[in-house]
Amino acid sequence: MTPAPATHDGDVEIAELRIPVSLDTATADVDDFRAAVELWNAIEREAFGRAADPSQPGEVLPAWANQRWERRRMVLAKLDGRVVGRAALHVPASSPDTGFCSVMVAADARRRGIGTALADGLETLARESGVSKLLSWAAAPVVSDAEVAAGAEVLVPPTGIGRVPADHASVRFALGRGARLEQVERVSSVDLPMPDDELAARLAAARTASGPDYDTVTWIGATPTEWLDEIARLKTRMSTDAPSAGMEEPEDPYTAERVVDEERDQAESGIETIVAAAVHRPSGELAGYTYFDTAPDTSRVVSQEDTIVLREHRGHRLGMLVKLANLEQLQRERPGHPAVITFNAEENRFMLDVNEAVGFAPIAVEGAWRTDL
Numbered sequence: 033m034t035p036a037p038a039t040h041d042g043d044v045e046i047a048e049l050r051i052p053v054s055l056d057t058a059t060a061d062v063d064d065f066r067a068a069v070e071l072w073n074a075i076e077r078e079a080f081g082r083a084a085d086p087s088q089p090g091e092v093l094p095a096w097a098n099q100r101w102e103r104r105r106m107v108l109a110k111l112d113g114r115v116v117g118r119a120a121l122h123v124p125a126s127s128p129d130t131g132f133c134s135v136m137v138a139a140d141a142r143r144r145g146i147g148t149a150l151a152d153g154l155e156t157l158a159r160e161s162g163v164s165k166l167l168s169w170a171a172a173p174v175v176s177d178a179e180v181a182a183g184a185e186v187l188v189p190p191t192g193i194g195r196v197p198a199d200h201a202s203v204r205f206a207l208g209r210g211a212r213l214e215q216v217e218r219v220s221s222v223d224l225p226m227p228d229d230e231l232a233a234r235l236a237a238a239r240t241a242s243g244p245d246y247d248t249v250t251w252i253g254a255t256p257t258e259w260l261d262e263i264a265r266l267k268t269r270m271s272t273d274a275p276s277a278g279m280e281e282p283e284d285p286y287t288a289e290r291v292v293d294e295e296r297d298q299a300e301s302g303i304e305t306i307v308a309a310a311v312h313r314p315s316g317e318l319a320g321y322t323y324f325d326t327a328p329d330t331s332r333v334v335s336q337e338d339t340i341v342l343r344e345h346r347g348h349r350l351g352m353l354v355k356l357a358n359l360e361q362l363q364r365e366r367p368g369h370p371a372v373i374t375f376n377a378e379e380n381r382f383m384l385d386v387n388e389a390v391g392f393a394p395i396a397v398e399g400a401w402r403t404d405l
Contacts, residue, residue, distance in 0.1 A: 044116075046149050048157070049106040051096050055089055064108055065089060065096075067115035075136045079171035083221040083373045083395050085333040094297035101125055101290055103161065107153040109137070109146045116141035119150035121157055127282035131163035134170075135205075142201070151209055159405055166403040167279050169217065170202035171396050189213045189400075191277050194378030196399040206401045214278035215400035218384065220392035221333070221373045225363050235360055238353040242310070246319065246348060248357045250308045252365060254295050259309070260288035262318040266309075267291070270340045275377045279400050303327055306366065308358035310341070310350045319345035322354045330368030339374075339383060351386040359390070 049068065052061045066089045073086035096104050102124050109117030117137040124130065133154055137147045158166055175186050175197050185198035194216025196203050206213070239248075255263050264286040271284035298305055309321035320341035324334045341350045362369070374392060376383050377400075 045110045091301040094300045119154040169398045172200040211401040211403045217398040219396040222391040235356040241349040308354045334372045336374035
C-alpha cells in the first residue's frame with residue numbers, strides 16, 4: 033500500500049507514515065514511528081494519570097506490521113520536524129466499510145488547526161479505502177453528580193446512560209467534525225495487590241456460587257491447542273455480544289488460525305497474555321473468559337482486555353469467577369504490578385457490578401463517536 037503524499041499547512045507538514053519493517057535500523061520512518069508511540073503515551077498519561085500504561089515501540093510494531101486481519105494506516109503531523117500529531121485508521125478485513133480511528137495532538141501544539149488537518153487526511157484515506165463509517169473513542173474527565181447539580185453541562189448519548197463534559201476539547205472537536213455521540217464507556221482501575229487471604233476467600237465464594245457445572249482453567253502466553261477453537265468462538269462473540277449501541281460495531285470473526293497468528297505477534301512484542309476461562313463441565317466448552325496484557329516491567333499497569341460470558345451461560349456469576357481467578361493467577365505468577373485498568377460500556381451494568389465488587393473505581397470516561405462519511 034503506497035503512503036499518501038505529504039501536504040503542507042503553513043509550518044505544519046501532514047504525511048502518511050510508512051510503517052517500518054523493524055526498529056533495528058536508524059531511518060526517518062523508524063524515528064517517526066517511535067515518536068508516534070511516544071505521543072500516544074503522552075495522551076494516555078494526560079487522560080488516565082498514573083493508571084496509564086506507556087507502550088514501547090517494539091511492543092506496538094508487530095501488530096502494525098501484520099496487515100493480514102486488519103489494514104492499518106497512520107497520518108502524522110510535524111511542526112518544525114517534530115511529530116506533534118497522529119491520526120490512525122484500522123479497517124478490519126472482514127468489514128471493509130467500517131474504520132476504527134483516532135486523532136491525537138500534543139498538548140503544546142493544540143488550537144493551531146492540526147487536529148482538523150489530521151482528521152481531513154484521515155477521512156481522505158478512509159474514503160479511498162471504501163470506508164463509509166468511522167468509529168472512534170476519546171477520553172474525558174468524569175463529571176460528578178455534584179458538578180451536574182452545580183450546572184456543569186454534559187452530553188448524554190441516546191442510550192440515556194453515561195455522560196461526557198460538553199466543554200471538553202475532545203467533545204467539541206468530535207461535534208465540530210459532525211460525529212455523533214452514541215455511547216459512553218467507563219474507564220476504571222483497581223490498585224494491586226489485593227490481600228491474598230481476601231482474594232482467596234472471594235474466589236472460593238465465586239466457585240461455590242457458580243455451581244458444580246463450571247470450573248476454571250488458566251494459562252499464560254499462547255492458548256493451549258485444545259482451547260484454540262473455543263477462544264476463537266469467544267473472541268468472535270465478544271464483537272457481537274458486548275453492547276455497542278449506535279456504534280453498530282461489525283462482527284469480527286476469529287478462527288484458530290487467527291488466534292495463533294495474533295498470539296505470535298503478541299509474543300514478539302514482549303507483552304504476556306494472562307488468561308482465565310470458565311469451563312462448562314457437561315459440554316466441555318468454554319462458557320466465558322477474561323485476559324490481561326502484562327509487560328515484563330512490573331512497575332507498569334496491567335491492561336484488562338476482553339471479558340465475556342456467553343449469554344447462554346449467564347446467571348452463574350461466571351464473570352466474577354473468571355476475573356477473580358485471573359487476579360489470583362496474576363498475583364501468584366506475575367506479582368508487583370501496581371494496578372489494573374479496564375473499559376466498559378456504561379450500560380453494561382452486569383460487568384460494572386462485577387468490577388465494582390472487585391474494587392474497580394472510575395478514573396475517566398470515553399465518548400464513543402460515530403461519523404458516517
